Amino acid sequence: MNAFTEAIAPDIAHALQHGQPVVSLESTLIAHGLPWPSNLETARRSEQAVRDAGAVPATIAVLDGRVRIGLSDTELTLLAQADNVLKAGRRDLSPVLAGGRTAATTVSATLWIARSAGIGVFATGGLGGVHRRAAESFDVSTDLDELAQADGSLVVCSGAKTVLDLPATLEALETRGVPILGYQTDALPAFTSRTTGLPLEHRVDDPAEAAQVVAVHRRLGVPGAVVLVQQVPESDAPNDAIMNAALDDALAQADRLGITGKRLTPFLLARIHETTHGMSQTANVALIVANASLAAQVAVELARRA
């Protein structure tokens, strides 16, 4: 029994009770990261990718003041379509629940809820991190602090979002003691870009090898999560020059409009999706689904070892 026992959908509760693999999925990318109807399609495809790999998907959100772990298709649709859905990081959870509000959960909130409910594997698109010019703005995502305290969790992603200061984000993860494993890569991917050229020290080449690292991390009791990063599939990777131009344009536009704080990431993603005529969006969807699949494959390996 824990605070979220009643929040868990029956199929997920059953899987957890029997030590079967479960993968949690965040909802901010549905409500704020992708436009309708591609967001709903992505949410459905991610869940299907988890099932196809032999695990149970657990999409997490807050509906009418209640944490929900596992959403029905009607609830997924509501989250994808509604325009009054809040974006909740970990610190927003208590006020959102107390106020009976509906919110999508970011990496930090989702990871915290998932771990509290006993779900140890999580998948997303790109992590939040240190924003450009953070030295003046202090804009550093709570995602990093949650990664530092999410003991024993595995987080599968495509690195951090290109809109961030990536070398600084890597440094911040190092400071917090968060190990990063490249999945079939020796460099940090940056979301829709296959590489940043920033070297990673650790690499694994299949799900069993990744599971082995997580198992050792858990056994030793080293604090924090393990991050597993993979590149966007080659066939869906957009042209880097076009993406960089779109990013510069989006950053300048955000500057002109004075958009900062938690509104910044959704604004930049939407603007880049627009100016690349969907190219970045196609890549964004592809990497999210691929990460859900990889997370499930590692979750299956972990369950086999338990």
Ligand code: PSU
């Ligand atoms: N990855 C995506 N799309 C997103 C996000 C990540 O592909 O929308 C979200 C995640 O939920 C992440 C959040 O936790 O952006 C970070 O927001 P901020 O930079 O405001 O901390």
Ligand code: MN
């Ligand atoms: Mn921020």
